Amino acid sequence: MANVATDTDEMLEAYEARLYIGKSEDEICAIKQRKKHSTTVAVCQAMLREETWHIDSNVTEQDIYLSYVTALEGLHRRYEAIDILSNAIDMYFPDDPMLLLALARLLFKAGNYDDALEKCLDVCKIYKSDPNSCDIDTAADAYHLAGWVKIHGDDHTEAYRIWSEGSQAIPSCKVLARQHRKRLCWDIQSNENTPLQEGLVGDGALGPFEIEGFQACDTPAQAIFEQSTQQNKLVFRSNAPLLSQAECSRVLEIVDQFHQEKLGGVWGTVRHSSVKTTDVAVEDIPALRPWLQKLLSTRVYPFLATCFPVLADQSTMIDPSTQLSRCRVHDAFIVRYDAERDHSFSLPEHNDTSVTSCVITLNDSFEGGGTWFEALDRVIDADIGHVVAFAGPLRHAGYPITKGTRMILVLFLYVHGFKYGKYLENGIPTRIKSTVPSGDAPNGFVVYNQTVELVNTLNQRPRLDFSGEF
Ligand SMILES: O=C(O)CCC(=O)C(=O)O
Numbered sequence: 001m002a003n004v005a006t007d008t009d010e011m012l013e014a015y016e017a018r019l020y021i022g023k024s025e026d027e028i029c030a031i032k033q034r035k036k037h038s039t040t041v042a043v044c045q046a047m048l049r050e051e052t053w054h055i056d057s058n059v060t061e062q063d064i065y066l067s068y069v070t071a072l073e074g075l076h077r078r079y080e081a082i083d084i085l086s087n088a089i090d091m092y093f094p095d096d097p098m099l100l101l102a103l104a105r106l107l108f109k110a111g112n113y114d115d116a117l118e119k120c121l122d123v124c125k126i127y128k129s130d131p132n133s134c135d136i137d138t139a140a141d142a143y144h145l146a147g148w149v150k151i152h153g154d155d156h157t158e159a160y161r162i163w164s165e166g167s168q169a170i171p172s173c174k175v176l177a178r179q180h181r182k183r184l185c186w187d188i189q190s191n192e193n194t195p196l197q198e199g200l201v202g203d204g205a206l207g208p209f210e211i212e213g214f215q216a217c218d219t220p221a222q223a224i225f226e227q228s229t230q231q232n233k234l235v236f237r238s239n240a241p242l243l244s245q246a247e248c249s250r251v252l253e254i255v256d257q258f259h260q261e262k263l264g265g266v267w268g269t270v271r272h273s274s275v276k277t278t279d280v281a282v283e284d285i286p287a288l289r290p291w292l293q294k295l296l297s298t299r300v301y302p303f304l305a306t307c308f309p310v311l312a313d314q315s316t317m318i319d320p321s322t323q324l325s326r327c328r329v330h331d332a333f334i335v336r337y338d339a340e341r342d343h344s345f346s347l348p349e350h351n352d353t354s355v356t357s358c359v360i361t362l363n364d365s366f367e368g369g370g371t372w373f374e375a376l377d378r379v380i381d382a383d384i385g386h387v388v389a390f391a392g393p394l395r396h397a398g399y400p401i402t403k404g405t406r407m408i409l410v411l412f413l414y415v416h417g418f419k420y421g422k423y424l425e426n427g428i429p430t431r432i433k434s435t436v437p438s439g440d441a442p443n444g445f446v447v448y449n450q451t452v453e454l455v456n457t458l459n460q461r462p463r464l465d466f467s468g469e470f
């Protein structure tokens, strides 16, 4: 018998070795992964059939389901995984937070956002009614994912409401705290009375603003504004600086001082990109918080209300009852492109997760640069202190610098209470082909740390790995 077993093992090994002939390392890895997932599926099916949890106290039925559906997903059988998990929840575990969250993840990846949200909110409800009945990480992930469902529906307002609620329920969760902190830092009511540091005087142009508008045709981004007012103008440039040169210099001094004192002079990145990028979130630099608040309320928001006065749902950028802007910061960061120091020349083509975005130039010691727009087929650059404002869903890129260091303030903004996703979907789906190259390497990509966190939340592995037992 021993010989037969050895022969069979050898035959299997030889068979497997033949499978790998002529294959690349990646292909071999994929074959091995598939094998591992298939084994897990078979083992989990057997364990569920035999109800192993009655005889092995190390496993629970829920663990088996989690491993089972994760392996199915690895085999690209996501819809089967969703069915199996939905049935298990309905029949045996209606209140199991781990299984509900796992189902929410699968539904999110399948693009079924409504059901994903429902499952996430079920988990949040379980946690709220009895924190002991739900693992804290599971609850934090549920809040995090629920917010992302809203961002995917282009409803930033609701996303931040959920994240802030989550952060208050689970103060130890850093990811939720960071999102909540943005609301504390940037919303109109806060910081109003915090004094500005010396030199941050806020002496740029105030309204009425002289602006230059650029028409962008055949882009879905048109659909998020009232078309007869907007007249296809989706990119704007200020004719007078919003920031004085002295103010720009003082801001950069503070940014530099922050890096020297807190980070040993080394810049980090908020973004992950196919090219080198260096940047810092403005809310991380305490001295700049009241400054940006003031810049937003006195100059940026009024500027944007001039550029984009009426939205697709006929509501206005300025709330008529308070006369305040409905704009809110989704992200605010200072970006450094440095041709000589670290070869960060450009930013690949992308869309921002925003209704409108702003790029404000903070220095002038560089050559090249500017923001390239696909729909305009050109680069729009701005002098020091000036702003380029545009519809976030427009495809654009940071055009390469050829010399020096380009410093900019980048703002991603949404409009409180304005869900723009449905208008974008109805927008014209055509994409015009560019004749002027954006200056990027092909297949460039830009993702933000937040998106990386979402991917991490989505791809958590189950507790047990049954495939290793064989
Ligand atoms: O460098 C630029 O002008 C564009 C920057 C940008 O698009 C971004 O940071 O999202």
Ligand SMILES: [Fe+2]
Pocket (backbone or CB within 6 Å): 350, 351, 352, 357, 396
């Ligand atoms: Fe951008």
